[in-house]
Each structure stands twice: as C-alpha cells, then as structure tokens.
Amino acid sequence: MFKEIISYRQMLISIVRRDLRSRYKGSFLGFLWTFINPLLQLIVYSIVFPYLLRMNQENYPMFLFVALLPWIFFVTSVQSATTSIVGGANLVKKIYFPRVILPLSVVCTNLMNYIYGLVIVFSALLLTGVHLTLNVLWLPVVLLTLFLFALGLALNLSALYVRFRDLEHIVGVVTFVWFYVTPIVFPITIFPQKMADIIGYNPMVPIINSFRNILLYGKQPEWGALMYSLVVGIILLTIGTWVFRKSEKTFAEDL
Known part of the structure; x- marks a missing residue:
C-alpha cells in the first residue's frame, strides 16, 4: 500500500490541493477563511467560556484554543474520511487507483488546515504573553x-462505511461524547482521581496534553503517555490497512 501511495503521490497532492481550493471557492475572502475561522473562534471562546464555566484557569482562552484546534483536525478528519469512499464512488467505479488515496487525502487536507491555523495560534500565544x-x-x-x-x-471507518451506512451517524454520536471525555474545555484535574485514571486511557488525552505542554507551558511532552497514544495509533493503522485492503476488492460492487 505504501508503494502504491508513493506511485500515485501526484494524485494525492492534486486531490489535497483541489480540496483546499474548493473549500472556500466562490467566497469573497477565499483562502483567508482558513485564518479567520480560528481567529473568530478564539475571540468567542475568550469572551464566552470563562463566564459560562466560571473557571479560574490561567489564560483560559489559550488553554482552550491550543487543544481545540487539534481536536477539530482530528474529528473533521475522521468524520469526513468515513464517507470518502462513498463520496468518491464515480472515481472508484471508473478508474484504477489506490483507494486509500481518498481517506488519506481527507486527513492530509485537514492536516494542512491545522498547520495554516498555527499562524493564528502562535500569534495569539505571543499576544497573550506566552x-x-x-x-x-x-x-x-x-x-x-x-x-x-x-x-x-479513517481507514477502518471508510472501509466499513461502504457496507454499513449507519456508521456515519454512529461516528457523529461517538465523537460528540468523546469530546467531553477529553480535557479540552476543562482540565482533567476536575475529575476524581479514579475517574481521571480511567479517562487517561483515552488516547486523545496524552495528545491534547502534549499540545498544551509544548505550546502553553513550554515543556516537553510526557513521553510515556504520548508513546501509549502512538502505539494505539500504529495498532489502529495496522488493523485499518488490513481491513481496507480486504474490503477494497468489493468497493465497486458494493457502491
């Protein structure tokens, strides 16, 4: 699969470019929305959330912002990639190419959006004295x-969604709940220790904490916890590769 991706890398790059350009196609400000969206989010969170949650978290807007953007990258990638094979049915049924390009391009597109959003993140951190x-x-x-x-x-869900269309709604519900068991809008310390230990098995917890440690606190990630998330990611990627390769043989017929 990796060799096929390398061979079709120009196709992958073209799809990512097309998706980035078409996202704001026809709008007056165009690509500037990539920067305006996170900026508007930062302003809203700075004003609203401290009053709603009544938290004493120091520099709460940035505490929230540096965690929220990677979460948006993650959840948008997973939700959009789930339907990517079905959404690209015309291509799948007409020409040969590595089908993995479709979910991969979705994740890469959202990765690029996150990287562009870092311009706002770094600027906001410096302006708030971090x-x-x-x-x-x-x-x-x-x-x-x-x-x-x-x-x-993305690989697991996109392959399974071709046959199980209810998966789109299940993913929406699961990610909604997942958001609230990940310390994004609040620190994990608000939970009792036993519950915090259980929540710590959520692979997104070390990842979100690592973003905060690096960007907000100027510290290294907690390597042991981050390694746990990396191992879970590699296991999921290995299973996803196997599931995808096994399922893609019947994509055209199932679609």
Whole structure:
C-alpha cells in the first residue's frame, strides 16, 4: 500500500490541493477563511467560556484554543474520511487507483488546515504573553502521533462505511461524547482521581496534553503517555490497512 501511495503521490497532492481550493471557492475572502475561522473562534471562546464555566484557569482562552484546534483536525478528519469512499464512488467505479488515496487525502487536507491555523495560534500565544521555548520543536512529533491515530481510524471507518451506512451517524454520536471525555474545555484535574485514571486511557488525552505542554507551558511532552497514544495509533493503522485492503476488492460492487 505504501508503494502504491508513493506511485500515485501526484494524485494525492492534486486531490489535497483541489480540496483546499474548493473549500472556500466562490467566497469573497477565499483562502483567508482558513485564518479567520480560528481567529473568530478564539475571540468567542475568550469572551464566552470563562463566564459560562466560571473557571479560574490561567489564560483560559489559550488553554482552550491550543487543544481545540487539534481536536477539530482530528474529528473533521475522521468524520469526513468515513464517507470518502462513498463520496468518491464515480472515481472508484471508473478508474484504477489506490483507494486509500481518498481517506488519506481527507486527513492530509485537514492536516494542512491545522498547520495554516498555527499562524493564528502562535500569534495569539505571543499576544497573550506566552513565551515559546525550544520545546516547540517537539510539535511535529505530537502532530505525527495525532496524524497516525486519525489515519488509522479513517481507514477502518471508510472501509466499513461502504457496507454499513449507519456508521456515519454512529461516528457523529461517538465523537460528540468523546469530546467531553477529553480535557479540552476543562482540565482533567476536575475529575476524581479514579475517574481521571480511567479517562487517561483515552488516547486523545496524552495528545491534547502534549499540545498544551509544548505550546502553553513550554515543556516537553510526557513521553510515556504520548508513546501509549502512538502505539494505539500504529495498532489502529495496522488493523485499518488490513481491513481496507480486504474490503477494497468489493468497493465497486458494493457502491
């Protein structure tokens, strides 16, 4: 599969470029919405959430923002990739290409959107008095861990969705609940210790904490916890590769 992706890399790049361009096609501000959306989110969260949640978290807007953007990357990738094979049915039934290009392109497109959004993140951190340290160089490691985890889920779900169309709704419900058992809008310390230990098995917890450690606190990730998420991501990617390869033989017939 990896060799096929390399052989068809130009197709992958073309799809990602097309998706990035078409996302805001026809709008007056066009690609600037990539930066305006996270900026507007930051303004809203800065004003609304501290009053709604009545939290004493220091620099709460950035506490929330540095965790929310990778979550948006993750959940958008998983939800959009789930329907990517069905959405690309015309291509799947007409020409040969590695079908894995479709879910992979979705994850790559959202990765690029997150990277562009980092312009707003870094600017906001500096404006709110957060000093970036050399530990920011660990950001690609954390981002790679998140990418592999998202891609592993994307491969599994996109292959299964071709036959089980209810999966789209199940994924929506699961990610909704998942959001609230991941410390994004609140620190994990609000939970009793036993519950916090259970929530810690959620692979997104070490990933979100790592983004905060690097960007907000200027510290290295907690490597043991992050390694757990990386191992889970690799396992999911391995299973997803097997499920996808086994299922893609009948994609054209099932569609």
